Amino acid sequence: MDTHCDISVITATRQRPKHLEACLHHFRQQSLGGLRAEHIVVSDGPDDYARRQVQSYGARYDQLPESAGQWGAAAKDRGIELARGRYVCFWDDDNWYEPHALATLYTTAFGFDIGVVQCRYLRRKQAAAGGAAPPLGRRVSLRRH
Numbered sequence: 001m002d003t004h005c006d007i008s009v010i011t012a013t014r015q016r017p018k019h020l021e022a023c024l025h026h027f028r029q030q031s032l033g034g035l036r037a038e039h040i041v042v043s044d045g046p047d048d049y050a051r052r053q054v055q056s057y058g059a060r061y062d063q064l065p066e067s068a069g070q071w072g073a074a075a076k077d078r079g080i081e082l083a084r085g086r087y088v089c090f091w092d093d094d095n096w097y098e099p100h101a102l103a104t105l106y107t108t109a110f111g112f113d114i115g116v117v118q119c120r121y122l123r124r125k126q127a128a129a130g131g132a133a134p135p136l137g138r139r140v141s142l143r144r145h
Contacts (some may be wrong), residue, residue, distance in 0.1 A: 012072030
């Protein structure tokens with residue numbers, strides 16, 4: 001088993017199955033080209049449903065023994081410990097990501113040999129029904145690991 005990849009995407013979650021499902025789907029839809037990426041999901045406390053969801057997508061799963069709170073900071077720290085990528089990227093489970101997001105971040109970081117790349121979010125136009133659309137992503141950053 002190869003223990004190295006180009007990008008480790010870390011997602012902290014806690015009992016939010018609908019959000020996590022969308023996040024896992026967005027990772028699967030990434031246009032990676034030749035990039036090797038892994039998705040690590042860490043639950044901030046026990047969550048058997050999240051474990052099954054993550055495993056069904058082939059992502060890596062870990063959980064903290066109990067909720068540490070802190071808006072997922074401890075879960076993200078655990079994700080960094082598990083990461084095998086040259087770069088790490090944090091994805092919130094409630095954001096939407098364009099199919100080229102990871103490749104764009106990686107190309108920018110690697111191409112210019114910089115350690116941190118950050119982007120802002122975009123908001124889709126409201127749907128015809130008048131409901132607000134979710135953001136495509138907040139400040140997403142890629143950091144050398």
